[in-house]
Amino acid sequence: SLIGGSVGGIVVGILVVVIASLPLCCGILKQFGKWIGAASIILGILAIVIPAFGSMGACGPWVDELCSASCTGCTSSQRSDIGALCNAVGFIIVYLGAWGWAAIVLGIVGASLGCCVCCGCCKAKMDPPSAPVGQAQQVGAPA
DSSP: OHHHHHHHHHHHHHHHHHHHHIIIIIOTTGGGHHHHHHHHHHHHHHHHHHHHHHHHHHHHHHHHHHHHHSSSOOOHHHHHHHHHHHHHHHHHHHHHTSSHHHHHHHHHHHHHHHHHHHHTOGGGSOOOOOOOTTOOOOOSOOO
């Protein structure tokens, strides 16, 4: 089904946005910011293409059913032509009509947040080391 790939892309996109927001917006896990940022970029891009994988997987069984229902069957060239047409139409349908556009939006936002985490923007910026606690500080000139 075409909607399965879109749902998968949306779920991955939502997870990427939430996980990338932890160090960026909340300051949580910022010591792992570079790893989280790199994973967010990779998974954000993956969320964009997951619906396309779903549309490609849906065409094979449909072509088999169509050719078996035909009285004369299909030649291998007809089968490949029908499969190519199905993939092209399925690609358009999955991104425009089956919520694939939401996976694109969430993937772009997730990858962008990952870039911000890698750059140390907002609360993902590592704090400078503070002075050690308990050290005596000298005031004035020594006697």
